[in-house]
Amino acid sequence: MKQIFVWGVLLVAMQIPLSVDAAPIKVITTTEDLAAITREIGGDRVQVDFIAKGVQDPHFIEAKPSYMLKLSRAKLFVQVGLGLEAEWIPSLLMGARNVKILRGRNGHVDASEGVALLEVPRERIDRSAGDVHGQGNPHYWLDPLNGKQIARNIAAGLKRIDPEGKEQYDQNVIQFSRRLDAAMARWSEAMKPFKEKKVITYHNSWPYFLRRFGLMAVGYVEPKPGIPPSSSHLIQLIERIKEEKVKIIIVEPYFNSKTPQFVARKSGAKVVVLPPSVSKATGMTDYFQLFDHIVATLTTALE
Numbered sequence: 671m672k673q674i675f676v677w678g679v680l681l682v683a684m685q686i687p688l689s690v691d692a693a694p695i696k697v698i699t700t701t702e703d704l705a706a707i708t709r710e711i712g713g714d715r716v717q718v719d720f721i722a723k724g725v726q727d728p729h730f731i732e733a734k735p736s737y738m739l740k741l742s743r744a745k746l747f748v749q750v751g752l753g754l755e756a757e758w759i760p761s762l763l764m765g766a767r768n769v770k771i772l773r774g775r776n777g778h779v780d781a782s783e784g785v786a787l788l789e790v791p792r793e794r795i796d797r798s799a800g801d802v803h804g805q806g807n808p809h810y811w812l813d814p815l816n817g818k819q820i821a822r823n824i825a826a827g828l829k830r831i832d833p834e835g836k837e838q839y840d841q842n843v844i845q846f847s848r849r850l851d852a853a854m855a856r857w858s859e860a861m862k863p864f865k866e867k868k869v870i871t872y873h874n875s876w877p878y879f880l881r882r883f884g885l886m887a888v889g890y891v892e893p894k895p896g897i898p899p900s901s902s903h904l905i906q907l908i909e910r911i912k913e914e915k916v917k918i919i920i921v922e923p924y925f926n927s928k929t930p931q932f933v934a935r936k937s938g939a940k941v942v943v944l945p946p947s948v949s950k951a952t953g954m955t956d957y958f959q960l961f962d963h964i965v966a967t968l969t970t971a972l973e
């Protein structure tokens with residue numbers, strides 16, 4: 671009896687949850703960025719895992735059985751949406767046979783909900799033509815202020831699954847948004863001297879970021895998102911870079927830098943490898959570190 675009492679005191683003192691319900695909620699996100707934000711909002715109430723690593727091209731991920739297993743066990747599923755994962759997530763979801771995380775159900779979060787989108791086509795674009803941005807540009811997490819809306823969407827999903835955590839999730843959204851505002855002031859200050867600078871990017875991943883900080887892309891190595899460049903396209907691009915006096919070609923780390931290096935040599939611009947995602951592999955493990963790194967790299971390159 672005495673022993674049970676001692677254990678009881680210990681458990682209370684250590685705040686060890688006694689009920690089985692207190693097991694963390696399993697959340698699976700498609701990308702590492704969404705996993706990082708889910709961790710900020712979910713805190714110790716959630717256990718977060720992701721499918722696409724930040725160093726991989728999120729449009730093209732190889733569907734593996736292990737991903738299906740993760741999805742089959744998830745209570746909440748968070749995706750970027752807008753067709754970013756269209757090449758690989760439908761088959762994984764089908765294989766996972768977890769109806770509770772399908773679109774429209776309580777366990778599904780489309781993080782793009784309520785985000786002001788860029789480049790939404792007036793007419794439906796046929797995916798068979800290869801363009802992977804058919805529903806508007808899906809790289810919206812690269813505007814740090816969109817992080818707030820992503821956080822609210824994730825919190826809404828968590829509250830559906832775990833209403834008891836409502837207060838904690840709401841508080842975490844407030845804290846996260848405040849920290850973003852504070853960091854934003856720092857990033858804006860650092861980027862200020864580079865307003866209206868023109869850049870070339872490999873893939874059209876950066877319109878939200880560039881718009882937020884007042885820069886602009888005047889061309890892309892890919893003629894259309896997801897389509898490899900032809901030599902005639904590259905010749906035009908080299909001319910464009912010379913005409914517009916573009917200093918840098920931004921390349922996402924998962925593209926081969928051979929073609930951009932060639933364009934750089936012919937045009938006098940330089941290649942800057944810029945990671946568009948949180949990634950454990952590159953040491954940027956949260957949303958703030960990602961933008962710290964992007965801003966530091968860009969400001970050095972554009973100086």
Ligand SMILES: [Zn+2]
Pocket residue numbers: 729802803808809873874875895
């Ligand atoms: Zn894209």
